[in-house]
Amino acid sequence: MRVEIWADVVCPWAYIGKRRLQKALAGWEGEPVEVVWRPYRIDPTAPAPGEPLAGVLRDPQVDEALRACNPDLTPADNRTLVERIAAAEGLGPPWGAAWRASTHDAHRLIALAYERGGAALQDAVAEGVLRAHFVEALDLSRPEVLGRVAAGAGFAEGADLLATGAGDEHVRESLLVGKAMGVRTSPTLVVAGHALAGAQPPEVIREFLEEAGATAVRRLPAEVERLRHVESLLDQRDPLGALTLLRPLLGEHGDDRGVRMLAARAYYASAQLGRAAATLERLVAESPDDSYARHLLGRTLQRQGRHEEAVPHLAMASAMTPSYAT
CATH class of the missing domain: 1.25.40.10 (Tetratricopeptide repeat domain)
Structure with missing residues (x-):
């Protein structure tokens, strides 16, 4: 069974969702599961190189946009809530992004890792990218950052591939496929045409996987x-x-x-x-x-x-x- 994670690597819930999916799969006795990362862009206009997030967050328009994510909390309180949830999932400390940066090249690196080394290598690269953004507070749009992530994950050729532009068309097409499928939030789990939006608790994810696997239909050409x-x-x-x-x-x-x-x-x-x-x-x-x-x-x-x-x-x-x- 293939589980696709459609997510943006600057979304804290993507990192939290990754941990929760791992817990849901612990002791899994069903058919073998392959987890594949797919790209989603929360902020397609984010620059490369990135800009310090602290300055961006002081922008009243950004503050208002963030408030729409959780009307019951101020953006600052919402960030505190996410930090607390991340800590409960074993992420950090420290915790907190420092850059508003384009994630296009990070998505290219993740896609190339799957192409060259399958799901295990891709998972290691995705973990490194997420850690670089949320724990090490690095600018994911910088080639040297992604090169270091690739090397640390055992993907030595990753930096050279990025330099050639490899994976660009694949990521752009994948973003369109996600849009066509109705992916509207990060993360979204997709299994055999069934979707689960958000970083749900492990028990909810496990139930979703069991039901989606049981009702899977033959894939179309x-x-x-x-x-x-x-x-x-x-x-x-x-x-x-x-x-x-x-x-x-x-x-x-x-x-x-x-x-x-x-x-x-x-x-x-x-x-x-x-x-x-x-x-x-x-x-x-x-x-x-x-x-x-x-x-x-x-x-x-x-x-x-x-x-x-x-x-x-x-x-x-x-x-x-x-x-x-x-």
């Missing part, structure tokens, strides 16, 4: 899962993200009508009207009775200012599917 993720991103009005996930399928299955239709929708939604029109014109030529393709082609031509060309397509589409006339 990778291409089908990717298509579903593309559709989800389109539904969430992220056409550029959809095109990013669609790119490999266009390369490998560019003749597939369903793939091309998704591409046309994404082109249209992202205002790439020339590409949308060219794709839809071919689809309509191949299947003149496809009312949706005609309707979308007509709308595309309208947006291009080609109104006379749009009229027959829109008319035929509404004749085949009356709801398109509204």
